Amino acid sequence: MDYSMQDLMAIFAMQGFAGLSFFSVLLLMALGLAIIFGQMRVINMAHGEFMVIGAYTTYVVSEVMGGWGSWGAEYYILFAIPLAFLVAFLVGMVVEVLMIRHLYHRPLDTLLATWGLALIMQQVFRSVFGAREVSPSTPSWLDGAWTPTPMIYIPLNGLFIMGLTLVVTLGVVWLMYRSRWGLRVRSTMASREMSAAVGINTRWVDRLTFALGCGVAGIAGAAFTMISSTGPTSGTLYIVDTFLVVVFGGAGSISGTVVSAFLIAQGQSILEFFLGSSMAKVLTLLVIIGILMLRPEGLFKSKVRR
Amino acid sequence: MFEVTGLRSGYGQSEVIKSLDLTVGDNETLAIMGRNGMGKTTLFKTLVGLIEARDGKIALNGEELTKEPTHKRVASGLAYVPQGRMIFPSLTVLENISTGLETVKSKRIPHDIFDLFPVLHDMRHRKGGNLSGGQQQQLAIARALVSNPEVLLLDEPTEGIQPSIIKDIAKTLNDISEMRKITIVVSEQILSFTMEIADRLMVIESGKIVYEAPRSECDEQTISDFLSV
Numbered sequence: 001m002d003y004s005m006q007d008l009m010a011i012f013a014m015q016g017f018a019g020l021s022f023f024s025v026l027l028l029m030a031l032g033l034a035i036i037f038g039q040m041r042v043i044n045m046a047h048g049e050f051m052v053i054g055a056y057t058t059y060v061v062s063e064v065m066g067g068w069g070s071w072g073a074e075y076y077i078l079f080a081i082p083l084a085f086l087v088a089f090l091v092g093m094v095v096e097v098l099m100i101r102h103l104y105h106r107p108l109d110t111l112l113a114t115w116g117l118a119l120i121m122q123q124v125f126r127s128v129f130g131a132r133e134v135s136p137s138t139p140s141w142l143d144g145a146w147t148p149t150p151m152i153y154i155p156l157n158g159l160f161i162m163g164l165t166l167v168v169t170l171g172v173v174w175l176m177y178r179s180r181w182g183l184r185v186r187s188t189m190a191s192r193e194m195s196a197a198v199g200i201n202t203r204w205v206d207r208l209t210f211a212l213g214c215g216v217a218g219i220a221g222a223a224f225t226m227i228s229s230t231g232p233t234s235g236t237l238y239i240v241d242t243f244l245v246v247v248f249g250g251a252g253s254i255s256g257t258v259v260s261a262f263l264i265a266q267g268q269s270i271l272e273f274f275l276g277s278s279m280a281k282v283l284t285l286l287v288i289i290g291i292l293m294l295r296p297e298g299l300f301k302s303k304v305r306r
Numbered sequence: 307m308f309e310v311t312g313l314r315s316g317y318g319q320s321e322v323i324k325s326l327d328l329t330v331g332d333n334e335t336l337a338i339m340g341r342n343g344m345g346k347t348t349l350f351k352t353l354v355g356l357i358e359a360r361d362g363k364i365a366l367n368g369e370e371l372t373k374e375p376t377h378k379r380v381a382s383g384l385a386y387v388p389q390g391r392m393i394f395p396s397l398t399v400l401e402n403i404s405t406g407l408e409t410v411k412s413k414r415i416p417h418d419i420f421d422l423f424p425v426l427h428d429m430r431h432r433k434g435g436n437l438s439g440g441q442q443q444q445l446a447i448a449r450a451l452v453s454n455p456e457v458l459l460l461d462e463p464t465e466g467i468q469p470s471i472i473k474d475i476a477k478t479l480n481d482i483s484e485m486r487k488i489t490i491v492v493s494e495q496i497l498s499f500t501m502e503i504a505d506r507l508m509v510i511e512s513g514k515i516v517y518e519a520p521r522s523e524c525d526e527q528t529i530s531d532f533l534s535v
């Protein structure tokens with residue numbers, strides 16, 4: 001390899017930044033999954049499809065508001081994000097009521113059932129939106145780049161996604177550690193029986209938690225439309241990486257999830273430049289398996305005695 | 307008045323509580339004595355609804371609770387301090403107490419709870435899991451009390467706690483009973499502790515009440531015989 005030092009720095013900076021957009025979407029996905037898994041020990045194989053719900057919602061909002069003139073085309077994304085959350089949240093709630101709550105304490109059945117759900121959802125997407133990938137037009141204020149040096153080129157939509165991820169992550173942290181609802185979630189995680197015995201309606205907590213996790217995946221979907229086009233099976237692209245992040249981060253720990261999403265996204269993005277994308281994935285996977293053999297509980301674990 | 311009639315419950319094939327009746331008056335403290343495995347915990351879990359009653363009736367001030375889920379029974383005035391405390395180890399002391407406010411309007415911890423348990427105030431930012439057994443017991447009682455219960459159910463509060471602290475717990479329970487006028491049902495194996503707090507004593511054996519007497523008329527020797535094998 002004959003890269004000069006300066007070239008290498010620029011490559012790292014740019015791949016690093018490409019990695020940051022990936023990191024953002026991955027983190028949003030993983031946060032949702034980690035919340036759900038931490039609270040209910042439910043592994044949601046359809047989590048990627050909830051992201052796609054958010055992505056299609058964003059697409060629909062862009063189409064509709066695009067018809068309202070240039071104002072709509074410029075600012076649809078600000079309406080699409082909360083709506084993506086809301087739609088994924090509501091679908092999540094319906095899924096919890098119709099399916100998940102009948103399968104608590106049966107992890108294997110839940111795995112199969114949510115996998116089936118993922119296939120059904122993909123088919124629904126195909127029937128409604130067609131097999132072709134769609135992508136909303138990027139508003140002009142996000143179309144462009146910031147070039148701090150002539151060699152470094154940082155896309156504005158990437159910055160926007162990062163800002164969004166930061167806001168959502170802080171929001172989740174606030175919800176979990178500062179709100180009454182978070183207290184209910186954390187106590188239910190610690191002991192379902194005892195939470196009921198202090199008067200908490202744990203079923204309702206489960207339902208809201210599942211829906212919230214799905215809603216955050218919906219926001220990930222809105223961000224996803226800015227870095228890639230959306231097809232019926234787009235969710236499957238992210239689900240494996242998302243599981244890796246959650247397992248590696250030590251399920252249920254928000255800081256662990258953040259660090260693990262960062263390492264995995266950055267590792268892959270930088271390796272990709274040198275090795276191509278499949279080798280980068282294989283190498284990342286091997287490293288993670290190696291680390292998990294040394295630390296089966298993930299990167300972070302609680303130090304409180306139980 | 308807290309009334310239980312013809313209560314049956316158990317696990318799978320085995321019936322543990324076998325047609326049990328008890329009535330506790332307002333502001334009365336009732337102790338249920340019994341050896342290991344006689345069904346005290348099963349009884350308490352059935353009372354709060356963590357185990358489903360197979361038959362019988364549980365009623366608080368005439369309101370039937372038998373079919374209600376646990377969280378509704380708590381909202382109706384039951385509070386439960388389980389055997390082994392079961393505080394939330396990963397939550398701080400303040401957060402643990404806050405969980406007890408679920409069924410009351412104000413979500414602010416009333417300060418008089420720290421008058422009863424000053425040590426909890428000193429430890430308020432510690433994780434519950436890092437408290438000693440005696441401190442955890444106080445925390446579990448505090449968590450139950452902030453819901454302003456009418457009936458406080460305590461399952462073996464002295465288990466694994468050293469004698470000097472047991473005396474403190476007895477005093478606290480007497481203070482609570484006097485200040486708050488609540489009804490207390492406590493399960494126990496330590497007779498000296500029970501004699502300090504209870505108005506009435508019962509003995510449970512294999513899921514049935516086999517002895518009952520007010521404290522003043524109670525024959526300590528008979529109860530001791532029941533408690534030792």
Ligand SMILES: Nc1ncnc2c1ncn2[C@@H]1O[C@H](COP(=O)(O)OP(=O)(O)OP(=O)(O)O)[C@@H](O)[C@H]1O
Binds near residue numbers: 349
């Ligand atoms: N989860 C369970 N499944 C099956 N049987 C159980 C279960 N828990 C308790 N038992 C049985 O029910 C009976 C009563 O147990 P319980 O825990 O109510 O007794 P206890 O009076 O509280 O005893 P201890 O003083 O040891 O706490 C025992 O024979 C016990 O083996």
Ligand SMILES: [Mg+2]
Binds near residue numbers: 346347348389461462
């Ligand atoms: Mg017991």
